[in-house]
Amino acid sequence: MAKFDVKQEVTDKFSLRGRVFHKLRDDILSGKYAEHEELKEVAIGEELGVSRTPVREAFRQLELEGLIQIIPNKGAYVTGITEKDVRDIYMIRSLLEGLCARWATEHITKEQMEEMEENVYLAKFHADKGHWEQLAELDNRFHDIMYEACDSKMLEHQLKDFHQYVLRVRKKTLNNANRGSKSNEEHEKIMLAIKAGDADLAEKLANEHISNAYENMVKNGLYEAYQK
Amino acid sequence: MAKFDVKQEVTDKFSLRGRVFHKLRDDILSGKYAEHEELKEVAIGEELGVSRTPVREAFRQLELEGLIQIIPNKGAYVTGITEKDVRDIYMIRSLLEGLCARWATEHITKEQMEEMEENVYLAKFHADKGHWEQLAELDNRFHDIMYEACDSKMLEHQLKDFHQYVLRVRKKTLNNANRGSKSNEEHEKIMLAIKAGDADLAEKLANEHISNAYENMVKNGLYEAYQK
DNA sequence: ATCTGCATAATTGTATACAATTATGCAATC
DNA sequence: GATTGCATAATTGTATACAATTATGCAGAT
Structure with missing residues (x-):
């Protein structure tokens, strides 16, 4: 009867998607990527040794966290903060x-x-x-x-x-x-x-x-x- | 030199993922799904005539919008609001x-x-x-x-x-x-x-x-x- | 030199196949 | 009857193939 864990973090640290998410977040926050820099799915995937699928899902999360912006059919860009x-x-x-x-x-x-x-x-x-x-x-x-x-x-x-x-x-x-x-x-x-x-x-x-x-x-x- | 459109909505209404996202959001907000109800990727996909990929990505967005909660390897559940x-x-x-x-x-x-x-x-x-x-x-x-x-x-x-x-x-x-x-x-x-x-x-x-x-x-x- | 049009390449969007994990049902055991 | 163990099914996680869209480069026209 145990209800699902409400304290559960929104991101799973152990799945590939979770690892991609955390890596990208850290890199963005630490300034590795310039503002407005485009993030390519394949490049990120190859760097971390994963396919595009988990990368894309991590992108969707980073977008709603406000760290990147996704423009349909174009790409994902690191958000600028004025x-x-x-x-x-x-x-x-x-x-x-x-x-x-x-x-x-x-x-x-x-x-x-x-x-x-x-x-x-x-x-x-x-x-x-x-x-x-x-x-x-x-x-x-x-x-x-x-x-x-x-x-x-x-x-x-x-x-x-x-x-x-x-x-x-x-x-x-x-x-x-x-x-x-x-x-x-x-x-x-x-x-x-x-x-x-x-x-x-x-x-x-x-x-x-x-x-x-x-x-x-x-x-x-x-x-x-x-x-x- | 035009900068990318900052006003761009976070969700694209025309992509399959966008359509899934909007449909699910409307359904959740209108009360079609009970609170804590589990959303199955294949079921949603078949209902809308799309594969699991866009459904999964829509799920990631709905999660960060606070409308559903995803538990790794288990499923997506409509959030309860007390x-x-x-x-x-x-x-x-x-x-x-x-x-x-x-x-x-x-x-x-x-x-x-x-x-x-x-x-x-x-x-x-x-x-x-x-x-x-x-x-x-x-x-x-x-x-x-x-x-x-x-x-x-x-x-x-x-x-x-x-x-x-x-x-x-x-x-x-x-x-x-x-x-x-x-x-x-x-x-x-x-x-x-x-x-x-x-x-x-x-x-x-x-x-x-x-x-x-x-x-x-x-x-x-x-x-x-x-x-x- | 600049611009246009188009072929090609690069990139994202989606579908599908397969792997990993979790849920379910049932028989054996106590 | 309740519980455990395990085989099976159901479901999610990931990789990959293909489609659709966008970017790029170059030839030709102006």
């Missing part, structure tokens, strides 16, 4: 993260609260030591905890969708200046607001947290990777 | 429509503004006459105008995504009571706020518009179609 797109994404995400923090305040479990506290204190340690790799990992994890804690698969899905875009710019954001520790200080405030049950404050702080991340990114000129 | 999911969707959409109204206030063109006014006044006429079909059509169109007017392909994409879910509940909402004319009165207020350049008011009204639509839906018990 400066305005990035700004819009951060503004939308700011709203949604705020709502997520609000709902998390209302629904977080004891275990999730404990992991969130642990995350903040561990991140403080790594920030002091300058361990940017671990810090970035913990930063991602903090947000994932909040997504899970908000107890809404709809909102979680939306926010994780945005993550695909955000990853294209955010990966370098925590390395420079002291955004890393600054970010974690903001996490701590959000965490404390959630712990105190102050949903209004949590929402406001989460809003600002994303806005600040955006401001920091602009200040450091990470836009350069994107077309005007 | 009452909580519906509530979450409307709350998220309320936020995003508010942002959309704000941006529309800042970016709407003269032509779009005129179409929006025309939409409202035409809808008033049909509401008086009790033409619910046309009213529903105009209602959808009003929101599409606003999505286009906000001048953000990212936000537009998000809101249209939600539309897939919302269509499953909203289609009957305008038929009963006087929600139809009530909805249009709210459209008019939003339109006037946008025309007056009052972004704060437009945002607030758009927020409330979606909330009201949700409240109305709950009041009329449209939830019954969904699992607990």
Whole structure:
């Protein structure tokens, strides 16, 4: 009577299609392919040692993830993201993260609260030591905890969708200046607001947290990777 | 030097895969398939007179549209939407429509503004006459105008995504009571706020518009179609 | 030199064959 | 009767062949 697993990831890591999907996604996000570059089915297939069928299916998924665009009978092209797109994404995400923090305040479990506290204190340690790799990992994890804690698969899905875009710019954001520790200080405030049950404050702080991340990114000129 | 068409719909209406995609989407949204019903590749293919290949690709798209869920090596199942999911969707959409109204206030063109006014006044006429079909059509169109007017392909994409879910509940909402004319009165207020350049008011009204639509839906018990 | 028309090549769209996995039914066992 | 094991069927996953569409290059006209 077990219902099918709702937590199932949309992409299967073990099928050929799943491997193609993950490989292409990583390559696009890491910048291996230029924007607007055309992806050929046979070329990708030969590179990975698979036929066109799984490649085509991976293409359909990447299209709806917003990473490529398929034009019928022509080809698949890596999507371009403009400066305005990035700004819009951060503004939308700011709203949604705020709502997520609000709902998390209302629904977080004891275990999730404990992991969130642990995350903040561990991140403080790594920030002091300058361990940017671990810090970035913990930063991602903090947000994932909040997504899970908000107890809404709809909102979680939306926010994780945005993550695909955000990853294209955010990966370098925590390395420079002291955004890393600054970010974690903001996490701590959000965490404390959630712990105190102050949903209004949590929402406001989460809003600002994303806005600040955006401001920091602009200040450091990470836009350069994107077309005007 | 023409760049590829960014406005291109994600699904091609003329390819076999496109036809399968649209057919299945309509059938799912219209309730032809029960929730959690399994969709078999061969059965769908035979019904539409096509092979499994275009069916499989349509499945991958429907999955990312959130209408079905594919479990590797098992099958494709129509997604279930719980009452909580519906509530979450409307709350998220309320936020995003508010942002959309704000941006529309800042970016709407003269032509779009005129179409929006025309939409409202035409809808008033049909509401008086009790033409619910046309009213529903105009209602959808009003929101599409606003999505286009906000001048953000990212936000537009998000809101249209939600539309897939919302269509499953909203289609009957305008038929009963006087929600139809009530909805249009709210459209008019939003339109006037946008025309007056009052972004704060437009945002607030758009927020409330979606909330009201949700409240109305709950009041009329449209939830019954969904699992607990 | 540029443009047009057409033959050819390259690429995507679809159908089908086969492999791998999962579901089903039934007999044997307890 | 319930359960296990296994043979069989049903279904999905992948590869490949062929069709349809689009891109390319070149000859000839202007």
